[in-house]
Amino acid sequence: MIILIPLLVLSFAYSTFFIKKKLLQIVKLCA
Known part of the structure; x- marks a missing residue:
């Protein structure tokens, strides 16, 4: 669960x- 949080961020x-x-x-294409 602790590893999941930084991965999500x-x-x-x-x-x-x-x-x-x-x-x-x-x-850039439109300009």
Whole structure:
């Protein structure tokens, strides 16, 4: 259970970073 919490935080941080990168690519294409 203790290992599950940092893993969840890590996956959440990674997905947030991935979404930001995708959004940046879309903005660059539109600009």
